[in-house]
Amino acid sequence: MEYLLIFISAIFVNNIILSQFLGICPFLGVSRKIDTALGMGAAVAFVLTLSTIVTWLVQTYVLNPLGLQYLQTLAFILVIATLVQMVEIILKKVSPPLYQALGIFLPLITTNCAVLGVAILVIQKDFNLLSSIVYAFSTALGFALALTVFAGIREQLSLVQVPKGMQGMAIVLVTAGLLSLAFMGFSGVDLGLRQMMGLQ
Amino acid sequence: MSKYKIILNGLIKENPTFVLLLGMCPTLATTTSALNGLSMGLATMLVLLCTNTVISCIKRITPGQVHIPVFIIVIAAFVTLLQMFMSAYAPDGINKALGIFIPLIVVNCIILGRAESFACKHTPLESLCDGVGIGLGFTFGLTLLGVVRELLGAGSVFGVVLLPETTNMLLFILPPGAFITLGYLIAIFNRFKAK
Amino acid sequence: MVMVLVGFAIVIAVLLAWVNHITEAPIKAKAEKTLQDGIQEVMQTQDMKVTKNDTIRQMADGKETVFVVHEVANQAGKGIGAAVESTVMGFGGDLKVLVGFDDLGKILGYTILQTSETPGLGMKADKWFQKDGKGNVIGKSPATGDLAVSKDGGDVDAITASTITSRAFLKAINQAYAAYAHKGVDGDSGASKQI
Numbered sequence: 001m002e003y004l005l006i007f008i009s010a011i012f013v014n015n016i017i018l019s020q021f022l023g024i025c026p027f028l029g030v031s032r033k034i035d036t037a038l039g040m041g042a043a044v045a046f047v048l049t050l051s052t053i054v055t056w057l058v059q060t061y062v063l064n065p066l067g068l069q070y071l072q073t074l075a076f077i078l079v080i081a082t083l084v085q086m087v088e089i090i091l092k093k094v095s096p097p098l099y100q101a102l103g104i105f106l107p108l109i110t111t112n113c114a115v116l117g118v119a120i121l122v123i124q125k126d127f128n129l130l131s132s133i134v135y136a137f138s139t140a141l142g143f144a145l146a147l148t149v150f151a152g153i154r155e156q157l158s159l160v161q162v163p164k165g166m167q168g169m170a171i172v173l174v175t176a177g178l179l180s181l182a183f184m185g186f187s188g189v190d191l192g193l194r195q196m197m198g199l200q
Numbered sequence: 201m202s203k204y205k206i207i208l209n210g211l212i213k214e215n216p217t218f219v220l221l222l223g224m225c226p227t228l229a230t231t232t233s234a235l236n237g238l239s240m241g242l243a244t245m246l247v248l249l250c251t252n253t254v255i256s257c258i259k260r261i262t263p264g265q266v267h268i269p270v271f272i273i274v275i276a277a278f279v280t281l282l283q284m285f286m287s288a289y290a291p292d293g294i295n296k297a298l299g300i301f302i303p304l305i306v307v308n309c310i311i312l313g314r315a316e317s318f319a320c321k322h323t324p325l326e327s328l329c330d331g332v333g334i335g336l337g338f339t340f341g342l343t344l345l346g347v348v349r350e351l352l353g354a355g356s357v358f359g360v361v362l363l364p365e366t367t368n369m370l371l372f373i374l375p376p377g378a379f380i381t382l383g384y385l386i387a388i389f390n391r392f393k394a395k
Numbered sequence: 396m397v398m399v400l401v402g403f404a405i406v407i408a409v410l411l412a413w414v415n416h417i418t419e420a421p422i423k424a425k426a427e428k429t430l431q432d433g434i435q436e437v438m439q440t441q442d443m444k445v446t447k448n449d450t451i452r453q454m455a456d457g458k459e460t461v462f463v464v465h466e467v468a469n470q471a472g473k474g475i476g477a478a479v480e481s482t483v484m485g486f487g488g489d490l491k492v493l494v495g496f497d498d499l500g501k502i503l504g505y506t507i508l509q510t511s512e513t514p515g516l517g518m519k520a521d522k523w524f525q526k527d528g529k530g531n532v533i534g535k536s537p538a539t540g541d542l543a544v545s546k547d548g549g550d551v552d553a554i555t556a557s558t559i560t561s562r563a564f565l566k567a568i569n570q571a572y573a574a575y576a577h578k579g580v581d582g583d584s585g586a587s588k589q590i
Contacts, residue, residue, distance in 0.1 A: 014488075018375060019375045020229070021224075021225050021226075021228045021229035021375065021378070022225055022229075022304075023225070024224035024225045024228060025222075025224055025225070025309060028221065028224065070280060070283075070284065070411060070415040071280070071408075071411065072303070073276050073279055073280050073283065073303045073306055074273065074276040074277065074280055074407075074411070077272055077276050077306050077307070078269075078272070078273070078276075081268075081269070081272060110307075111307045111309055111312060112307070113225045113304045113307040113308075115307075116303070116304060116306065116307050117300060117304055120300055120303055120304075121300065124300070165387045165388075165390060165391050166383075166387050168386075168390070169221055169383070169386055170383045170384065170386045170387035170390065171383065172383070173379050173380070173382050173383030173386065174379065174380050174383035174384070176379040176383075177376045177377070177378070177379030177380035177383060178376070178380075180375045180376040180379055181371075181376040184374065184375070184376065187486070188486060188559060191484065191486060191559060194484065261399060262399055263396045263399065265396060266396055266399060266400050269400060270399065270400060270403055273400075273403055273404060273407055274403070274407070277407040277410065277411060280411055281410075281411070281414055284414055284415060284418040284422075285414075285418060287418075287422050287425075288418040288421040288422045288425065289421065292425075292429055296509075
């Protein structure tokens with residue numbers, strides 16, 4: 001039950017892009033077409049889940065026992081950078097079609113703050129390994145959902161005549177604001193579910 | 201290029217917030233008030249000054265293949281230092297408001313971007329100037345966004361109440377307000393630049 | 396190439412370890428001072444010292460919840476109540492309050508330690524329930540029955556448009572009292588056994 005709540009809350013209620021503001025760069029950068037948005041979403045889902053597992057293990061079995069918590073930021077970013085490189089190399093060897101689909105997004109992921117952000121958040125929230133995995137995966141799904149929906153809107157937006165001053169990023173940001181407003185409608189849903197399930 | 205020009209370049213022509221649109225995550229997330237925006241800007245600027253200067257100094261002794269890893273280590277080191285000093289000496293309110301966005305300076309595209317595109321091609325002094333310019337531009341952007349959002353959403357600027365409570369539009373402090381305010385500020389900035 | 400990378404890693408690790416060493420004490424001191432100030436604020440007196448810190452874990456809502464009870468005495472050594480840290484699930488995440496009770500269970504004061512409530516709405520909780528706020532709870536006592544918002548038949552006015560946050564807040568206080576009272580009963584019976 002707890003996992004279902006984490007799942008719903010991470011996708012809709014506390015959507016990583018629209019309410020936590022992590023991973024805005026790819027959200028604005030690769031949301032012109034639905035296809036690329038889906039590719040990016042899949043790549044992030046994969047790397048985010050994998051890196052959260054590895055950083056959780058690093059924190060629990062290396063940094064905590066040695067009292068090196070202050071190296072967290074340094075260790076995590078190195079783990080993520082290395083992991084992204086490894087995934088890229090392995091994917092190239094093992095599955096060329098998949099590499100073609102996701103490959104171009106991989107280098108961008110290292111500096112995607114959603115990945116480092118989630119790795120730090122699960123430590124702050126004191127999650128166990130299974131909760132961390134569920135949280136990371138559902139967060140990534142929320143990322144993919146927001147990105148794809150937004151790409152759909154932008155495809156339509158490109159057909160519309162926009163006033164000169166608002167062209168480019170200005171109108172895109174205002175649109176993102178409206179999407180974020182729509183997602184605010186989900187706030188409190190997790191609490192309601194919790195009550196419905198008799199947890200509170 | 202003169203030092204003065206380098207600084208001005210970062211403030212207006214390559215303003216990271218309104219023109220380059222870099223470092224959007226902290227820009228949107230931490231500008232719920234003018235003070236938070238200013239603090240985030242200054243924290244990022246401090247890291248940028250250090251990394252730009254150091255990376256410019258060490259560019260000769262780092263071979264091409266390990267450029268990026270070394271840069272990342274240097275950036276992460278300065279961010280960790282900042283984290284330690286902030287939790288030791290900065291007020292609790294600021295630490296709480298900026299929260300996770302302090303360690304996330306590591307992945308702020310501005311820092312690595314400037315290291316790659318400026319610091320590793322220029323002298324330490326020029327890189328420092330670039331850090332000042334871009335840093336000030338970023339701080340300016342964040343503070344302006346914070347001022348507008350705080351004024352419209354809470355009727356105050358830097359905590360000084362200017363508008364009565366009945367005119368508060370809460371939306372501007374909430375996440376959607378961040379996107380919308382930035383969108384309109386960019387439109388205004390474009391207009392101003394086009395003239 | 397590898398040498399350079401390893402060299403940097405070592406230099407930086409040493410630097411960080413050193414700075415961590417010098418900032419560790421101030422960070423700890425600051426956390427203690429914040430807690431001390433918080434306790435003083437909620438107990439509404441300067442004339443106090445913490446005599447005992449107890450961490451109580453109990454199951455609430457199918458989740459283990461941690462309460463920290465700081466028992467407080469005045470300088471003369473007479474017990475004057477306790478400040479209790481209590482955490483509940485609020486509207487947007489955990490809501491953590493520190494609330495002071497006198498020895499009869501009357502609320503002396505409270506402060507919000509951590510919140511992720513909607514800024515501007517639920518965030519108002521830090522003033523709303525204070526003595527001159529609209530939903531004053533100071534002086535009320537959960538000992539004579541749980542506090543509740545007027546919508547639920549209680550006598551506390553909920554924050555406008557934030558009933559859920561208000562309920563969560565009152566729940567935190569009720570649970571804090573439960574943790575404190577339970578503690579007190581145990582303490583008393585322990586004392587009477589000694590006599």
